[in-house]
Amino acid sequence: MTLSAIAQEPIVEEPSSSDPFDIYSAYRRILSNENVAVPLAAILALSELVEKSRAGTMFELVEDLNKGAEALRQRSSNPIGINAGSELFIAFVTLFPHESESFVDLKTELVKQGRRYAQEALTYRDKIAALTLGFIKDDSVILTHSYSRVVMQALLLAHQRKRISVYVTEARPGGLGIRTCDALTAVGIPCTVVLDSAVAYVMDKVDIVLVGSEAVVESGGLINAMGSNQMAIIAKAANKPFYAVAESYKFHRLFPLSQYDLPTHTADILAFPRSSKRPAASVPRPSVALMKSIPTPALSRTSSTFMSELPGSTMTPEQRKRNPEVDYTRPDLISLVFSDVGILTPEGVSQYLVGMFAG
Known part of the structure; x- marks a missing residue:
């Protein structure tokens, strides 16, 4: 519908x-x-x-x-x-x-x-998609992150008017980038999933970075799915525009100074597991027999295939709990914010928020 x-x-x-x-x-x-x-x-x-x-x-x-x-x-x-x-x-x-x-x-x-x-x-997503369209050139290669409904709306509209190709990060551990790729591929948009750790590798091939948001804060910065901040840092270093799209109801009177000022940050995030009470000398080392039991990768097998076969190669639920869901991107890393109230600079977001809550 x-x-x-x-x-x-x-x-x-x-x-x-x-x-x-x-x-x-x-x-x-x-x-x-x-x-x-x-x-x-x-x-x-x-x-x-x-x-x-x-x-x-x-x-x-x-x-x-x-x-x-x-x-x-x-x-x-x-x-x-x-x-x-x-x-x-x-x-x-x-x-x-x-x-x-x-x-x-x-x-x-x-x-x-x-x-x-x-x-x-x-209807705000339609307005934002129309504003974004003017900044997407024909034959553009776009890098996006995870899954965003408003980004999807912008990409679908761009596909109707222009030729575009999309790279999307897999966005682990949830893997929502796969959902984005499947949806774009289904309507005929060329799309490739990129490892989260390969953002720097792919950045030279893209024309713009386009991400959604969970909130745009009073500083003009962005709170979005984990990995957005490193993507913005790399885009800045590569001199590529980093655009955020956000409905105005996501504008939030919050002024974080770092990742650790977010309301999602708790003492458990990035905490080290409690160490065993046994002295270090009594902790058994892996036996030679155990080390030899790990198969040596054949030359024809990729390293990723080999790693996927190793025990413990994916995160446990406990490990996932120790990782943050979102991160904060500073305003100096953001080129523009596309919203239903217009195309704003990060400074413009701050001014809009002041006016919105001033009555």
Whole structure:
């Protein structure tokens, strides 16, 4: 189903008034629609909370919304999108003109406005794709990262008007780059999956780098799938433009100074496993027999094939937990940000955020 068709249908079902309201269940139900991004799901879940809330004053309503947003954050390993959507909706509620005859009518209007905004926001990817098209030349080779719905929209539109080829990183450990490659190949776009560790190797062959975003922060920097930062650093060194695409509901009042300022960073990220209590001398070394049992690669076999046969050549679930899901890209590494509110420099994002939350 196309975005325009979805925009004409309700994003969410009307919640039952007889059941106790669980905001996280509502959020998960809304997010099951693949076209709804995390910030929009948070906005719609908070809209349902307004509908269910027994608050009789604006102060009580905002308090309920803050508690609801916190409940969503507590149950998510990556609350960045939830934070962006929640702060946008709560700011809207706070600044909404109180012209209704009663507080009940005001809450009804807030719910309508929240759902109306979410429906309109489904069209933002089309606007961004149209803006991006002017920066993609015919016969362009594009490097992208992982899987992004708005990047996909831009690439599909470019494919309709121009000839393009795409490299996409595999984006381990989730491997979402494979999904991107399959989707692009299905519509006839030449696409090749690139190892995450081969970004520098392929950079000389590309014309532009185009990535999505989980959030664009107040500094003008970018939070996106792990590996975006190193891609931007390499693009800068190779003098290749690094473009980010982001819907305005992903603009987030956060000012990280480093990777470790992100809300996703915890003490477990990149932590070393606890060492054994046994003295080092008592730890057995691999036996000669064990070392000889590892097969020697034949000349006809690639090193990747050989490594895939070795025990422990893929990450365990515990190892994956110790690795971050997203990283932060500094604004000086970003050429432009394409959004539904226009083509912005990183400095322009900062100015827009100040105006958006200033009322």
